[in-house]
Amino acid sequence: MNEPFDLPSASPGPDEPGRARFLQVFLAQRSRMESLVSRRVGCRATAADLVQDLFLRFWRRPQVNVEALDTYLLRCAGNIAIDHLRSEGARGRANDGLPEGEFASSGSEPQAALETDSELRRIEAALRELPERTRQIFLLNRIHGRKYADIAKAMGLSQSAVEKHMMRALEACKASIAGGPAVPRTPGNAPR
Numbered sequence: 001m002n003e004p005f006d007l008p009s010a011s012p013g014p015d016e017p018g019r020a021r022f023l024q025v026f027l028a029q030r031s032r033m034e035s036l037v038s039r040r041v042g043c044r045a046t047a048a049d050l051v052q053d054l055f056l057r058f059w060r061r062p063q064v065n066v067e068a069l070d071t072y073l074l075r076c077a078g079n080i081a082i083d084h085l086r087s088e089g090a091r092g093r094a095n096d097g098l099p100e101g102e103f104a105s106s107g108s109e110p111q112a113a114l115e116t117d118s119e120l121r122r123i124e125a126a127l128r129e130l131p132e133r134t135r136q137i138f139l140l141n142r143i144h145g146r147k148y149a150d151i152a153k154a155m156g157l158s159q160s161a162v163e164k165h166m167m168r169a170l171e172a173c174k175a176s177i178a179g180g181p182a183v184p185r186t187p188g189n190a191p192r
Contacts, residue, residue, distance in 0.1 A: 033077035126176035138169035
């Protein structure tokens with residue numbers, strides 16, 4: 001049922017044992033990751049594509065030293081499903097807000113589509129740059145509709161901390177749309 005991955009060629013190097021371990025764990029967890037992603041996105045083919053993308057992301061970057069690599073990969077698969085739903089939801093909301101026939105009459109459909117896509121890419125990049133906890137809180141609130149109090153309880157934080165994380169995420173999104181730099185992460189201004 002599962003087709004083998006086409007492995008990118010990699011020159012032998014000092015991280016080969018790490019790559020071999022990663023490959024072994026990834027292949028062992030592949031079906032679980034695809035099932036998890038499929039449940040979230042509602043499409044087995046999309047899930048397989050997203051898990052393949054996850055594999056390539058890991059394969060192309062330096063080795064990640066994580067003790068529980070299997071758990072980490074499952075968490076990453078869940079996150080990639082959320083990222084996919086977020087981008088699909090944002091595209092749908094952008095399209096839903098437009099009056100019917102607006103593009104056809106103005107002749108600016110390609111330009112508007114490019115601008116919308118560009119904004120989405122900037123927002124996605126800004127969200128990827130956020131600390132993981134801040135990004136998770138943002139996604140739980142904006143994509144899954146969870147309330148601040150529920151998020152605080154689930155993550156063991158105060159509601160005030162959740163609000164601070166949300167403000168940081170929203171500032172980063174707003175800055176990315178305005179074309180400005182996102183708020184830099186420094187130890188003095190990172191929410192806890």
